[in-house]
Amino acid sequence: MSGDYDAIVIGAGNAGLTAAATLQQAGARTLLVERHNVPGGCATSFRRGRYEFEVALHQLSGIGAQGQAFSLRGLFEGLGVADELDFVQEHDLYRAVVPGRYDVTLPAEWGAATDALEKAFPGNRARVERFFDLVRNVAFWQVAAMRGTPAEQVDPVLFRQALRPVEDVLDEHFTDTDLKSVLSLYWTYVGQPPSRMAFQDLATVLFAYFEFKPWHVRGGSQAMSTAILGAFLRAGGEVRFHTAVEAVLTRGGRVVGVRLDDGEEAGAADVVSNASLPVTYGMLEGTDLPGAVRTDLASRRLGVSGFVLHMGLDATPAELGFTTSTSFVNVDTDHERTYASTRSLEPARGICVSSYDVAPIGFAPAGATHVSLMTLQYADVWDGVPADAYARVKYDYAQTLLDLVEHITPGIRDAIEEVDVATPLTMARYLGHPGGAIYGYDQDVTDTWQFRDTERRSHVPGLHLVGSWSSMGGFQPTLEAGARVARRLLRARAA
Ligand SMILES: Cc1cc2nc3c(=O)[nH]c(=O)nc-3n(C[C@H](O)[C@H](O)[C@H](O)COP(=O)(O)OP(=O)(O)OC[C@H]3O[C@@H](n4cnc5c(N)ncnc54)[C@H](O)[C@@H]3O)c2cc1C
Structure with missing residues (x-):
């Protein structure tokens, strides 16, 4: 097993993908292992009827407008995938609505x-x-x-x-x-x-978003994930889908490889993990968890997940009354109370509405619209729902999101042709992250870069951490983190 690869990347989320592609393009023989059957982690899409549904991307930052290209465009150019991606600009930050109080649109x-x-x-x-x-x-x-x-x-x-x-x-x-x-x-x-x-x-x-504008991608975030995977494979990288890493192997306190869930072992001096921190450290074999890691993990709180309605609507955005790609509809202006409600099943108090055909990304057929409604929620709310009540509770809760969106698109229920509902448990199942957390740990003041250097120090030689659990969550931060950590790793090998 020793020396099978120069590096093994666990997980093909945004950061895993850019890490793997950066390593392989620099000549490091890299194995990418993903438990799901498609690349992307959160950055994927799926099909229902005549519609493709975007899973996660609401507003991409870091692209930059004409003549003012910003860092993410540079990253895609460096990976050789910029020409494969067609970015669609949103012209507004968002429309903000509290019924009876305000309805204001902020141009970008x-x-x-x-x-x-x-x-x-x-x-x-x-x-x-x-x-x-x-x-x-x-x-x-x-x-x-x-x-x-x-x-x-x-x-x-x-x-x-x-x-x-x-x-x-x-x-x-x-x-x-x-x-x-x-x-x-x-x-x-x-x-x-x-x-x-x-x-x-x-x-x-x-x-x-103001300076470099919010963007969508034609073909959704899956197009980005597929393009980066393509760059990795063209450079000679090897990928295994439908395969989970179940152990990170160490010898003498240093990483030597991984064991896959079919029992096979693969060797590498460097392992880059895009899995959550609790899962990554929980997989360590042959060494005790360093004290500094224990202290760090004990001081953190699992982050928030989300409840999402993906809908295919048999009407155009104009017919439905959508004027912006992104809208926030809240019952009132009390964001503190809305945040508190993310730990309960009380009717949704605030939703983010993404209408993907105001600036079309190509997922809905002509004359139809793809919309997602999302509200933040912690997973423990759903842990208490008995299995035989899950479908009913999910349905009832979804109605409360529809009640909110009716304020900007009256009668939207009549246009629903396809609908799929994801709860925090869905996110946990697909991502393998505790709590189905979508941004990693709670991103409060104690989680800022001034206080944590998790990404730079795993405390286990040869183990590298990338993604929302070791730095900021979100698309741009995780895409950039993977490439950054890979470059750091390559520099250390060269030294
Ligand atoms: C519904 C939703 C809406 C969102 N909206 C936005 C938005 O508008 N803007 C924004 O910037 N961000 C948004 N986010 C957050 C953003 O998508 C994530 O923070 C980001 O994509 C996380 O990337 P990551 O690199 O950390 O990897 P993740 O996407 O978390 O992927 C990790 C990967 O590792 C794999 N994995 C885990 N364990 C193993 C193992 N043992 N073996 C093999 N593979 C493993 C998983 O299967 C997964 O593919 C949203 C997320 C969701 C779910």
Whole structure:
């Protein structure tokens, strides 16, 4: 077994794929092992009737507009897959609706969004401009600091503002509750409410979408996953689908390979894991779990998952009343209470609505629309549902998401042709992650890069960690993390 491969990658999620392709293209003989039968992890799609359904991608960041290409486009170019991908720009960040209180659309441009907010909440222009200035500054200096700019050269605004709760920064800028609610809606993309979310995270998300625009991909996220896998295979990589790694083997405290679920062993001096941290460390054989890992894992909380309705609708977006690709519909402006409800089965209080045919990605037939409704939820809610009640509870809960979307598309139920429902248990089953967590651990202030260096140090020589469990969750962060960790690994081998 020894020396079968230079590296073995566990899991073909975003980070596993870019890690494997980067390693193989640099000449490292790499085996990629994925327990599912398709590449992508969250970044996949599936078929129902005449529709293909996007599993996870709502808004891709990091692509950049014409003449302003950003890091993810560069990554795809480096992997040799940019020409295979057709990105579709969303022109708005989102439409935000609380029935009876506000209905405002934020264009994906700083000035136009300021105008829209001033129109919806008159008298706040100067405050919004000051807030957006801060967003730009904190986002910029955070990237500079993460890229190694010495602390003394970093603008102190980062140290003063980055780790403050979003809620505090908003309170300092605004008095209008509705305006604060509209500006903090991206809390759902991080999975922490404004009272617990670091301002640097909101700043980064807003900056990414305003500056480099939100995108979809024709063929969905599966097109990206398939393209990266293709680049890996063309470079000579080997992949096994329908195969789980069940043990990470060590000798003398160092990684020497893996054992697959058919009992076969494969050797490699480096193993890169895209599986969750609890699963990865739980698979270690031949060595005790390092104390530093125990301490780290004990201080973390399993992150949030989601409940999703994928729908094929027999009507056009215009007929249904969709004006934007992305909408947030909430029952009220109390995001803290909505976050608290993610641990219960009370009717959904907020949904993210993705309408994939406003800027079509090619998944619905002509004249029809593919829409997903998503609300965040922790998995333990579903652990308590008896197996014989699961289908009914799922159906009843799904109705509450439909009740919310009816506020922007009255009569949508009449247009449903296909529907598929995923709960946190579905995510756990397909991804193999505890709690079906979609962003890894809870991404609160204690999980920020200032306090954790999980990605850099697995504490087990030869074991490397990539993806949402060892750095930030989401598409752009995980795609970039895989390539970054692979480059670090290659540099260490060359030294
Ligand atoms: C419904 C939904 C909506 C989302 N919306 C957005 C969004 O709009 N924007 C955004 O940026 N992010 C979004 N996300 C989050 C984003 O998709 C994820 O954070 C990201 O894709 C995770 O990538 P990853 O590299 O960590 O790997 P994952 O996607 O978590 O994949 C891990 C892979 O490892 C495999 N694996 C695990 N254990 C083993 C083993 N023992 N052996 C072999 N293989 C194994 C799994 O099968 C899986 O394929 C969403 C996610 C979901 C589910």
